[in-house]
Amino acid sequence: MISTRLTEALGIRHPVLSAPMALASGGRLAAAVTAAGGLGLVGGGYGNADWLTTQFAEAGNQAIGCGFITWSLAIQPELLDVALARKPQALMLSFGDLAPFAPQIHDAGVTLICQCQTMQHVRDAVEAKAGIIVLQGSEAGGHGMSRATLTLVPEAADFLASVAPDTLIVAAGGVADGRGLAAALMLGADGVLIGTRFWASEEALVHTAHHAAIMASDGDSTIRTTTPDVARKLDWPKGFTARVMQNDFTRKWHGQEAALLAHQEDEAAKYTAAFSAGNTQDAGVWFGEAAGLISSIEPAGVILERIVAKAESLLSKAARFVVKSG
Amino acid sequence: MISTRLTEALGIRHPVLSAPMALASGGRLAAAVTAAGGLGLVGGGYGNADWLTTQFAEAGNQAIGCGFITWSLAIQPELLDVALARKPQALMLSFGDLAPFAPQIHDAGVTLICQCQTMQHVRDAVEAKAGIIVLQGSEAGGHGMSRATLTLVPEAADFLASVAPDTLIVAAGGVADGRGLAAALMLGADGVLIGTRFWASEEALVHTAHHAAIMASDGDSTIRTTTPDVARKLDWPKGFTARVMQNDFTRKWHGQEAALLAHQEDEAAKYTAAFSAGNTQDAGVWFGEAAGLISSIEPAGVILERIVAKAESLLSKAARFVVKSG
Numbered sequence: 001m002i003s004t005r006l007t008e009a010l011g012i013r014h015p016v017l018s019a020p021m022a023l024a025s026g027g028r029l030a031a032a033v034t035a036a037g038g039l040g041l042v043g044g045g046y047g048n049a050d051w052l053t054t055q056f057a058e059a060g061n062q063a064i065g066c067g068f069i070t071w072s073l074a075i076q077p078e079l080l081d082v083a084l085a086r087k088p089q090a091l092m093l094s095f096g097d098l099a100p101f102a103p104q105i106h107d108a109g110v111t112l113i114c115q116c117q118t119m120q121h122v123r124d125a126v127e128a129k130a131g132i133i134v135l136q137g138s139e140a141g142g143h144g145m146s147r148a149t150l151t152l153v154p155e156a157a158d159f160l161a162s163v164a165p166d167t168l169i170v171a172a173g174g175v176a177d178g179r180g181l182a183a184a185l186m187l188g189a190d191g192v193l194i195g196t197r198f199w200a201s202e203e204a205l206v207h208t209a210h211h212a213a214i215m216a217s218d219g220d221s222t223i224r225t226t227t228p229d230v231a232r233k234l235d236w237p238k239g240f241t242a243r244v245m246q247n248d249f250t251r252k253w254h255g256q257e258a259a260l261l262a263h264q265e266d267e268a269a270k271y272t273a274a275f276s277a278g279n280t281q282d283a284g285v286w287f288g289e290a291a292g293l294i295s296s297i298e299p300a301g302v303i304l305e306r307i308v309a310k311a312e313s314l315l316s317k318a319a320r321f322v323v324k325s326g
Numbered sequence: 327m328i329s330t331r332l333t334e335a336l337g338i339r340h341p342v343l344s345a346p347m348a349l350a351s352g353g354r355l356a357a358a359v360t361a362a363g364g365l366g367l368v369g370g371g372y373g374n375a376d377w378l379t380t381q382f383a384e385a386g387n388q389a390i391g392c393g394f395i396t397w398s399l400a401i402q403p404e405l406l407d408v409a410l411a412r413k414p415q416a417l418m419l420s421f422g423d424l425a426p427f428a429p430q431i432h433d434a435g436v437t438l439i440c441q442c443q444t445m446q447h448v449r450d451a452v453e454a455k456a457g458i459i460v461l462q463g464s465e466a467g468g469h470g471m472s473r474a475t476l477t478l479v480p481e482a483a484d485f486l487a488s489v490a491p492d493t494l495i496v497a498a499g500g501v502a503d504g505r506g507l508a509a510a511l512m513l514g515a516d517g518v519l520i521g522t523r524f525w526a527s528e529e530a531l532v533h534t535a536h537h538a539a540i541m542a543s544d545g546d547s548t549i550r551t552t553t554p555d556v557a558r559k560l561d562w563p564k565g566f567t568a569r570v571m572q573n574d575f576t577r578k579w580h581g582q583e584a585a586l587l588a589h590q591e592d593e594a595a596k597y598t599a600a601f602s603a604g605n606t607q608d609a610g611v612w613f614g615e616a617a618g619l620i621s622s623i624e625p626a627g628v629i630l631e632r633i634v635a636k637a638e639s640l641l642s643k644a645a646r647f648v649v650k651s652g
Binding site: 013120146147148150152173176177180183185186187218224289290312315316319321322323 | 330500550
């Protein structure tokens with residue numbers, strides 16, 4: 001067991017949250033992570049009320065949380081009512097203006113998690129009275145920005161220590177094993193949020209061909225790009241990019257975004273068909289740099305137990321590096 | 327004292343190397359880092375023989391190392407003779423083909439350090455029989471690529487454990503304090519190489535106005551760009567970019583590289599004059615994301631002692647996170 005302020009606040013055994021990955025993080029994954037001692041988050045994403053209701057049902061009796069893409073939630077704000085009605089353990093907002101939603105979450109007595117990619121985001125999250133701030137580095141799969149986890153976490157920790165010391169700190173982006181968890185705790189985090197490693201789990205809603213693709217990839221295999229969003233006709237706010245596997249699609253269109261936009265209707269149809277079919281070359285394959293640390297698809301609970309066991313071992317033995325000066 | 331395979335191999339007290347930053351890392355800085363228990367590296371950069379000789383002389387009796395920009399060294403290979411004649415503790419190669427230089431370094435009995443930005447670079451460094459491999463993440467100041475330290479270090483550690491287990495592993499990019507050093511050890515590194523934090527030291531060859539600029543910056547203040555290289559007429563190999571402070575120069579030219587190239591002669595003169603004058607808006611100001619962790623310019627020895635003391639404290643207490651399951 002690894003005990004931190006995060007495990008105490010959430011009443012969990014291990015300081016590990018699973019990322020609410022749009023489309024991939026359903027109720028089964030979230031429930032498996034919670035059952036193994038972490039906290040699983042369903043990905044509200046660009047979802048609809050039926051999907052969200054189904055996923056909460058899939059989680060059964062396990063206590064889970066839920067995460068939204070904030071700018072997308074602003075288009076369908078009623079989804080927040082659907083989620084809050086299920087009494088989630090926490091509600092996470094990423095990528096957008098927090099002000100329209102934070103008061104409703106606080107009023108429901110639900111812990112607000114805000115995912116931040118810059119120090120400006122951190123200041124906004126403090127303003128919104130976030131209980132937990134996730135610092136997400138660019139190494140993460142899916143959407144994000146350019147700051148790295150290794151610098152963003154300690155810088156945010158220093159800032160929060162001075163202005164909002166009770167705010168809990170979670171590191172995200174590039175954490176896939178016990179080494180990453182132990183490192184995050186050294187940087188000042190109270191825990192981690194893990195995406196790619198749980199994307200590569202049996203419970204994730206991911207095509208088997210995409211799972212095969214991550215096992216064949218190393219950490220050099222990904223790219224940050226806006227091309228999957230252009231092809232999906234998703235109007236992401238400026239500054240956000242998506243980390244996906246490099247493939248025929250990204251090689252054809254990255255750097256040619258204006259041309260892709262000009263052919264958007266045709267390309268959107270092709271992209272959607274390819275993604276549904278599990279085609280790994282003509283659609284986005286959504287994983288991060290941690291691909292280089294992943295060589296198996298296993299149950300999420302097995303993955304989580306291994307992460308924690310390795311971190312326990314590293315932390316227990318860390319003092320061996322320190323030697324009295326002679 | 328922090329003891330690792332790196333301190334044992336190099337006979338140093340702390341597993342900390344100072345980066346051989348072109349123009350900024352002279353003999354005084356390198357000597358100060360060595361005197362404080364690490365290993366200082368002079369930045370051979372785009373240098374010339376006279377500069378290099380002067381800097382080795384400035385280091386006095388301290389045992390130091392030297393680092394080169396490999397593609398630039400290929401243009402003036404005689405600089406390697408100059409450096410090896412001074413019997414450096416280690417010779418570091420970054421950014422380019424290792425094959426033309428590795429044999430001469432091995433023949434001189436000098437430890438070869440290879441800085442890598444991708445897993446392909448790591449495979450090349452193993453081929454060149456590097457004794458120490460530096461994994462440099464994109465959060466670093468100055469030149470680099472896109473992988474993050476947090477994923478590159480453990481991925482390289484796994485690879486090296488299987489193919490070259492005696493190769494030492496050093497993390498670089500984003501490490502500026504004891505938290506970063508402790509985190510790097512958890513990731514599987516044997517030590518760290520620190521640039522930006524030593525750039526912000528009294529001994530660094532950096533204009534006081536540039537030092538003032540880093541103290542006024544946070545980690546969001548930088549950008550990766552090729553614009554300073556275009557303005558300096560430096561023909562960096564494709565794929566490498568430089569992390570510098572965002573300023574009037576980068577805002578004007580980033581994304582307008584073709585236009586900058588078209589005005590290269592005029593702009594080169596302006597850039598050079600601005601840099602020499604310590605102008606912080608019209609030339610590159612060379613620091614990384616770790617700017618957000620730096621708020622003082624101090625002697626390098628004071629900086630190093632503080633880094634080590636903090637890491638010792640974190641590592642000594644790390645076992646407190648681990649609790650027996652009840």
